Amino acid sequence: MANDNNDFFLGKTYDLEGGKMGEDRVYYDPDDLTTHAVITGMTGSGKTGLGVIMLEEAALKGIPAIVIDPKGDLTNLLLHFPDLLPEDFQPWVDKDAARREDVTVEEAAQKAATLWKNGLASYGLGKSDLEALRDSAEFAVYTPGSDAGLPVSILASLSAPDIPWEGNREILREKISSTVTAILGLVGIRNIDPVQSKEHILLSNIFEEAWKKGRDLDMATLITHVQSPPFDKLGVFTLDQFYPEKDRFSLAMLLNNFLAAPSFHTWLEGQPLDVGQMLASKSGKPRHSVFYLAHLNDQERMFFVTLLYTAIESWMRTQKGSSGLRAMVYFDEIHGYMPPVSNPPSKNIILRMLKQARAFGVGLVLATQNPVDVDYKGLSNAGTWMIGRLQTEQDKSRLLDGLEGAAPGVDRRSYDRMISLLGKRVFLLHNVHESGAQTFHTRWALNYLPGPLTRAQIPAVNALAKAMEHMAERAAASGPETRQAGSNSSLGRDVAPVLPGSVPVFYYSVNRGISDALQEVGSQIKGDIPRPQYFYRPELVGQARVVYLARKYNLSEDATFTVRMDEMRRRGLVRWENFITKPLDLDMLEDDPLPEAAFDTLENLSIVDARLLKGMESDFADWIYRTQTLKLRLNEALGVVAEPGMSDEEFRQVCEKAAQEKQEEEIEALKRKHKGQLDTLETRLSREENRLEDYKQQLGHRRMEEAGKLAENVIGLLSSRRRSVSTSLTKRRMTSQAKANVEKSELEIKNIQGDIEELKSLQHADLEKIEQKWADALTQVVEEPVSAFKKDIFVEKFGLVWLPYYAFPKGEEWVTVPAFRWGEK
Numbered sequence: 124m125a126n127d128n129n130d131f132f133l134g135k136t137y138d139l140e141g142g143k144m145g146e147d148r149v150y151y152d153p154d155d156l157t158t159h160a161v162i163t164g165m166t167g168s169g170k171t172g173l174g175v176i177m178l179e180e181a182a183l184k185g186i187p188a189i190v191i192d193p194k195g196d197l198t199n200l201l202l203h204f205p206d207l208l209p210e211d212f213q214p215w216v217d218k219d220a221a222r223r224e225d226v227t228v229e230e231a232a233q234k235a236a237t238l239w240k241n242g243l244a245s246y247g248l249g250k251s252d253l254e255a256l257r258d259s260a261e262f263a264v265y266t267p268g269s270d271a272g273l274p275v276s277i278l279a280s281l282s283a284p285d286i287p288w289e290g291n292r293e294i295l296r297e298k299i300s301s302t303v304t305a306i307l308g309l310v311g312i313r314n315i316d317p318v319q320s321k322e323h324i325l326l327s328n329i330f331e332e333a334w335k336k337g338r339d340l341d342m343a344t345l346i347t348h349v350q351s352p353p354f355d356k357l358g359v360f361t362l363d364q365f366y367p368e369k370d371r372f373s374l375a376m377l378l379n380n381f382l383a384a385p386s387f388h389t390w391l392e393g394q395p396l397d398v399g400q401m402l403a404s405k406s407g408k409p410r411h412s413v414f415y416l417a418h419l420n421d422q423e424r425m426f427f428v429t430l431l432y433t434a435i436e437s438w439m440r441t442q443k444g445s446s447g448l449r450a451m452v453y454f455d456e457i458h459g460y461m462p463p464v465s466n467p468p469s470k471n472i473i474l475r476m477l478k479q480a481r482a483f484g485v486g487l488v489l490a491t492q493n494p495v496d497v498d499y500k501g502l503s504n505a506g507t508w509m510i511g512r513l514q515t516e517q518d519k520s521r522l523l524d525g526l527e528g529a530a531p532g533v534d535r536r537s538y539d540r541m542i543s544l545l546g547k548r549v550f551l552l553h554n555v556h557e558s559g560a561q562t563f564h565t566r567w568a569l570n571y572l573p574g575p576l577t578r579a580q581i582p583a584v585n586a587l588a589k590a591m592e593h594m595a596e597r598a599a600a601s602g603p604e605t606r607q608a609g610s611n612s613s614l615g616r617d618v619a620p621v622l623p624g625s626v627p628v629f630y631y632s633v634n635r636g637i638s639d640a641l642q643e644v645g646s647q648i649k650g651d652i653p654r655p656q657y658f659y660r661p662e663l664v665g666q667a668r669v670v671y672l673a674r675k676y677n678l679s680e681d682a683t684f685t686v687r688m689d690e691m692r693r694r695g696l697v698r699w700e701n702f703i704t705k706p707l708d709l710d711m712l713e714d715d716p717l718p719e720a721a722f723d724t725l726e727n728l729s730i731v732d733a734r735l736l737k738g739m740e741s742d743f744a745d746w747i748y749r750t751q752t753l754k755l756r757l758n759e760a761l762g763v764v765a766e767p768g769m770s771d772e773e774f775r776q777v778c779e780k781a782a783q784e785k786q787e788e789e790i791e792a793l794k795r796k797h798k799g800q801l802d803t804l805e806t807r808l809s810r811e812e813n814r815l816e817d818y819k820q821q822l823g824h825r826r827m828e829e830a831g832k833l834a835e836n837v838i839g840l841l842s843s844r845r846r847s848v849s850t851s852l853t854k855r856r857m858t859s860q861a862k863a864n865v866e867k868s869e870l871e872i873k874n875i876q877g878d879i880e881e882l883k884s885l886q887h888a889d890l891e892k893i894e895q896k897w898a899d900a901l902t903q904v905v906e907e908p909v910s911a912f913k914k915d916i917f918v919e920k921f922g923l924v925w926l927p928y929y930a931f932p933k934g935e936e937w938v939t940v941p942a943f944r945w946g947e948k
Contacts, residue, residue, distance in 0.1 A: 129153065131180035133173070133552075134565040135246070139544040149563040151177075151507075153184060153448045155556045156486030159477055161502055162550075163491050163522060164511020169548035171196045173509060174455060174490055175568045178411065181451050182260040183252075187402035187409035188451040189435065193424060195417040195575035197455050201262045201588040202571040205253035207240045209233040214583065215573045235571065242567035256569050260409045263590035264581050265401075267390065267427045269418050272581040273590060274393025280430040281330075282339040284437050294440055297475060298433050299330040304468035305429030306345075309422050310377040314465065321366050322374055325349065328357060338617070342382045347620045349375040351628070372733070396430065398438035402450050418578045421459075428460055429468040435485070436476055445484030452476075452485060458493040461501055470498070477504040494518045499525025506555040512545045519543070530555055614658055614930055614937055615721035626733050627922030629712040630659070633942045640929045640940045657720040658939055659925035661728055663688040663736075665743050666707050670915040671753040673764075673907075678755070680767040684747055687945075690727040697739065699746045705946035709919060716925060728923070740921040747916055752908040760900040761785065778901055786897040790890060797886045801879065808875040815868035822861035829854040 130150035137144050164170035178200055181188050190197050204211035213232035221231035243249055266272035280302060284295060300317050303326040307315055317323045329348045333340050340348075349371055357365040381387055394400070401412040414431065416424045435452060442449065454460070460469040476487060489505070491497050495518055502525050510526075513519045519542050527533050530553065541551050541562065552561045576584060619628070637655070666685045672678075686702040716722075725731075731739075756765035756774055761781040765774045927942040 129184055131177060131184070132566060133176060133180070134548075134563045137549050137562045137564040139541060139549075139562050142546070144564040149552070149561065151180075151552075151554070152556065153181065153186060153486075154446070155507055155554055156448050156451065156488065157446070157481045157484055158506030158555065159480070159487040159489070159504060160507035160509065161489050161491075161505045161525075162509045162511070163494050163513070164545075164550070165492050165514040165518075167547060168492075168511035168513075168545075169550070169565055170490055170492060170511050171455065172548065172568055172572060173511070173550060173565050174453060174488070175199060175570055175572065176565055177488065178451070178453060179256060179569050182262075182409065182411055183255055185259065185409050186448055186451060187260070188411045188453055189398070189401060189431070190411060190413040191416065191428060191431065191452075191454045192413050193416045193456050195415060195577065197413055197453070198264050198415060198576040198581065198584055199568075199570050199572050199574075200411060200413060201264065201584045201590075202573070203253050203256050203569050204236075204239075204571065205250050205257060207236050207243075207250070207253070209236040212236050212239070212571060215571060215576075215580075217573055235573075239567070239571060243569065246566040248567065248569065253569055260411050261404060261590075262411050262413070262588040264413045264415050264585050264588075265394075266415050266418065266578065266581060268386065268423055269578065270389055270392070271418070271578045272415055272585055274389055275414075276393050276395050277390050277427070277430055278339075278341055278395065280396050280434055281341055281345065283334045283337050284440075286437070286440055288335045288337075291440070294436075295334060296327075296331070297471075298437055299327050299334070301429055301433045301468060301472040303327050303330065304471075305426045305433075306378070308429070308468045309426040310381055311422065312377075313467070315468075321370070324357065325352065325366055325371070325374070328352070328354065342378065343620060344616065344618055346375050346378045346382065347618055349378065351619075353618075396434045398434050402438075415576075415578070415581060417575065425460070425468055428454075429472060432469060432472040432476060436472060436480075439476075439480060439483045439485050442483050444482050447484055448486050449484030450486070451488060452480075453488045453490070455490050457489045457491045458496050461489075461498050462496055463498040463500075470501075474498075474501045477501060494522040494525070497525075499528060503528035508551075508553040510542055510545070510551040510553070511549070512547065513542060526553065614656060615723050617719075617721060619659065619716060619722045619925060620725050626731070626736055627920070628925070629664075629714070629920070629922060630716045630925045631927060631943050632711045632713055633657070633717070633927050634711065634947060635942050635944050637929065637942075640942065643940045644929070644931050644938050655929040655931045657717045657942065658723065658928045658930035658937070659716060659720055660689070660723045660928060660939075661725055662924055662926060663691065663728060663731065663739075663922070664707065664924040665740065665918065665921040666709070667744060667747055667916055667918045669747055669751070669911045669917070671755075671909050671911050672915065673753075673755055673909050676755070676757065676764045678764055678766075680753060682751070682753065684751060686743065688728075691731055694730060694735065697742060699743055700750075707920065707946060708948055711943075711948070712920070712924065717927065720927070721930070722925070731923075736922065740918055743921065744913070744916045744918055748911060748913050752910050754906045755909050756904060756906055758900065758904050760903045774904075775901075778904070782897040782901050785900075786893055789893045789897075793886065793889050793893065797882060797889075801882055804875055804879045804882065808872060808879065811868055811872045811875060815865060815872060818861060818864040818868050822858065822865050825854070825858035825861040829858045 130152050133149045133151050135144050136147045136149055162170055162173055164173075175197065178188055178190065178197070190200065192198060202215055209229070209232040212235040213228060216228060216231045216235055218228055218231075221228050224231070226234070240249075243252070264272040265275050267275040267277070284291075284298065286295070288295060300323075303323055304315055304317070306326065307313075307320075307322055312320075312322055315323050317327070326345070326349070329345065329352060330340065332353050333348075350368075352362060352371075355362055401410060403409055414427070416427065419427065432452075457473075460467065461473050462470070473487075473489075476485070480487060487505075489497075489502070492514075494513065499521065508526055510522065513522065519539065522542070523533075523535055523538060526538065527535060533553075538551070538553075538560070541560070545551060545562070548565045550563060550565065552563060640655070664685070664687050666683065669682045669684065671680045671682065673680075683706040685704050685706045686699055687704045688697075688702050756769075757763065758778050758781075761778055763774075763778050763781050765777075769777075928939040929942045931938045931940075
């Protein structure tokens with residue numbers, strides 16, 4: 124293994140039979156790592172130290188690396204002290220170990236500095252090598268899900284890849300499968316078969332639908348699409364047949380629980396998971412990015428490891444092919460991430476990279492102290508094996524099985540013997556690019572190796588490596604983030620967020636002209652007004668139709684009650700009377716939004732879900748039943764009931780007409796009644812007047828007879844003729860009788876005329892009473908409350924309505940005006 128200045132210096136040769144180290148250095152060609160490497164050895168074998176040495180050599184050779192550190196050991200990569208001063212070592216010495224050794228921390232630091240200086244010197248290393256390491260690369264420790272180190276945002280992992288969909292379908296679908304498996308694993312859904320799992324199929328199709336169109340996703344949008352996917356069918360089945368809405372809601376709740384947890388916020392902060400930036404600065408200086416995972420639980424580690432490998436694969440696909448080593452990906456403990464039987468989310472992506480990363484110059488180094496728990500069939504793709512001391516015969520047997528798969532023809536017995544003779548820091552190197560196996564003793568690490576660092580020590584180790592300064596320089600070089608005016612991302616979401624559960628969702632139609640909106644916005648924006656975008660804001664809207672039945676009056680009347688709520692932050696009694704508004708024209712509601720529209724958040728309605736909404740709908744109907752009575756205007760005296768929608772003036776006119784009709788009817792009845800009486804009196808009067816005329820004629824005749832008889836008697840007396848006295852008296856009596864008849868008749872006529880006048884006076888009084896009666900009846904209007912039966916209350920709509928607005932860009936802000944007129948067509 125000749126040295127050509129670019130080779131890794133791993134250590135010195137070691138004679139297993141003699142049990143001593145030789146003087147010849149052992150080098151390793153880094154390009155051999157393109158066929159990947161496996162490092163294995165029990166605790167205390169020096170496995171971690173060998174990994175540190177390989178990463179040191181990579182940094183010295185200008186090779187960037189991504190380091191996955193589940194336990195915290197590889198944070199030691201930042202502990203290089205060129206001056207080898209005790210005070211440099213002091214913050215990192217193990218205080219408990221110093222106490223056990225009965226020495227002070229200062230003495231322990233002095234001892235460590237001396238040990239490191241002498242150890243390096245024994246391999247011909249010193250200050251210049253440490254300075255070269257310090258200057259060769261930028262070092263940083265990232266802590267996903269925590270701000271102890273440099274935080275990492277996982278949002279980029281859900282973003283549409285840079286490579287086009289067409290021509291890369293297979294690759295991108297593999298990436299989607301890994302990402303979806305990781306997300307489901309995070310929420311506790313494990314052992315997933317991508318072909319059988321409904322959850323996996325649904326999420327994969329959501330990702331594919333978005334990435335085909337170059338659209339990014341985030342967790343909130345993903346949850347939204349779980350409830351309301353952007354497609355209607357999966358395979359030949361409708362969406363609800365394949366995955367019922369109730370079951371989709373359960374999955375959305377699982378995802379939402381994770382999103383809602385305060386601890387999740389740190390997953391969205393910090394540097395995006397941009398592999399290119401984590402491997403090299405803009406100036407081309409290599410970076411060694413250590414991902415510290417010791418603070419995460421098993422699910423979170425699996426989630427992040429899968430996303431990280433997926434991001435590495437995506438970055439890798441954008442690179443040109445290379446036969447040399449472009450970058451290292453070092454995994455300090457592969458146990459649990461590539462097991463022999465089960466299929467965790469990380470397994471497929473790691474196996475895929477073991478097969479394909481070579482063509483892109485990406486070398487994977489996988490380390491483990493548990494050979495039995497690793498899929499050695501997968502590791503058969505590894506060309507380099509560095510084997511340290513193993514704990515059990517079972518470990519050795521399993522490792523040899525894997526080695527034989529990687530290099531057929533290996534002398535199993537010989538390797539078995541060599542492995543049995545390995546001691547601390549002694550490794551058996553098998554490289555398919557070399558002619559035979561070699562044993563070596565690892566060199567002294569340039570970095571101080573105090574052991575795993577705790578999360579509390581991460582800020583200090585980053586400060587030591589000036590990681591924060593480098594990140595600030597990168598941010599400054601990138602410049603401030605700009606948002607394109609008019610883009611949906613700066614205005615709101617490009618998909619409508621959905622309330623949890625099967626909440627009915629509608630979209631109000633645009634029914635306000637843009638010219639009208641421009642007049643309103645003109646005073647707020649100077650100069651030319653740019654073309655607006657559509658922007659939706661959510662409200663809870665309910666509308667019920669109520670049928671009031673007044674059977675007593677044979678009346679049926681409909682009423683509509685409509686409520687609008689733009690905010691509901693707490694549960695409790697809703698005072699519906701405060702939210703009453705104009706009735707909604709149901710024809711204005713659509714099932715789909717306008718294309719290319721942006722959407723506001725549901726922050727003000729965040730507590731509303733399907734169960735709460737159903738309760739609110741019932742409470743709304745109950746409020747109508749309890750409080751909203753129909754005020755029925757009626758005039759019982761007139762028998763008039765106000766028709767639905769009748770105004771007060773119209774009702775008054777109807778009442779006046781009814782009163783007039785009733786008055787006329789009563790007057791006619793009165794006239795008919797008095798007419799008979801009056802006719803009788805007038806007939807009597809006429810008859811009596813005729814009789815009086817007869818009596819008067821008789822009286823005149825009698826008077827003439829009486830006068831003639833008197834004249835005759837006088838003449839008789841004068842002529843001495845004798846006349847009968849009785850005859851004269853008879854004539855007199857007859858005249859008196861005729862006179863009495865006239866007087867009696869005149870009195871009767873007078874009485875009859877009095878009766879007629881009295882009857883007419885009575886009729887007039889009755890007419891006045893009738894007129895007053897119906898004039899009084901006009902004022903006898905009352906309002907009688909009529910309550911609806913519960914069965915006659917029909918809730919027509921109750922759900923989330925997205926109201927459209929015109930959004931005009933104004934610098935970095937937006938001016939919004941309604942694009943709707945409520946209650947109008």
